[in-house]
Amino acid sequence: GENVEQHPSTLSVQEGDSAVIKCTYSDSASNYFPWYKQELGKGPQLIIDIRSNVGEKKDQRIAVTLNKTAKHFSLHITETQPEDSAVYFCAASGRYSTLTFGKGTMLLVSP
Amino acid sequence: DAGVIQSPRHEVTEMGQEVTLRCKPISGHNSLFWYRQTMMRGLELLIYFNNNVPIDDSGMPEDRFSAKMPNASFSTLKIQPSEPRDSAVYFCASTTTGYQGQPQHFGDGTRLSIL
Numbered sequence: 001g002e003n004v005e006q007h008p009s010t011l012s013v014q015e016g017d018s019a020v021i022k023c024t025y026s027d028s029a030s031n032y033f034p035w036y037k038q039e040l041g042k043g044p045q046l047i048i049d050i051r052s053n054v055g056e057k058k059d060q061r062i063a064v065t066l067n068k069t070a071k072h073f074s075l076h077i078t079e080t081q082p083e084d085s086a087v088y089f090c091a092a093s094g095r096y097s098t099l100t101f102g103k104g105t106m107l108l109v110s111p
Numbered sequence: 112d113a114g115v116i117q118s119p120r121h122e123v124t125e126m127g128q129e130v131t132l133r134c135k136p137i138s139g140h141n142s143l144f145w146y147r148q149t150m151m152r153g154l155e156l157l158i159y160f161n162n163n164v165p166i167d168d169s170g171m172p173e174d175r176f177s178a179k180m181p182n183a184s185f186s187t188l189k190i191q192p193s194e195p196r197d198s199a200v201y202f203c204a205s206t207t208t209g210y211q212g213q214p215q216h217f218g219d220g221t222r223l224s225i226l
Contacts, residue, residue, distance in 0.1 A: 031212060032212025032213070034212075036217075041219070042219050042220075043202050043204075043217030043219045044202075044217045045217070046214045046215075046216070051212075093212025094212075096142060096159065096161050096167075097142050097212055097213045097215070098144070098156065098159060098167075099156075099212070099215055101153060102153075103153045104153060
């Protein structure tokens, strides 16, 4: 089955800095890669996603890049703000729209 | 629009008791997923349904766990008998199934504590 590795497990940045989270996947058949943000006491919320026919996607301060050959994808957050502090999960698709999740990255943005 | 609704939000019970978690998916979604989240193991897929039919329950940890989806708007996850190691946050998610992967929408979970 699919295996998703996510790094780093924790990331501390100063407000205004950029943050980068990286993931690798094992199944070359995976074609959809979402990113979720989870705040305390809440369920994961989709923040951005990318499909395998696209190399990069941007939404305001958030961008995702995909390298299909190397089987890795990354989340980039620019101009970080304290409200960006949360746990971020990457995922890769499987059959029947199933997702395999990485173990998560705890992002802490200090004012 | 209403999102995925889970109940109860918190459940505290003694070991050996039966626990039932409930989920109402987003209207129009035809796939439903149950996950368990712990610090040690992260987000684990327990079981998923497509058009109310269980497709893969290989993630269900033991026979003490069972799940049903009697109709398109309701699903339950039952643990009987419960054990302390079942303590975790249980999430339900729903989506539409397509040829390509689709975003899953999560509820806010049920925090389960077994004493």
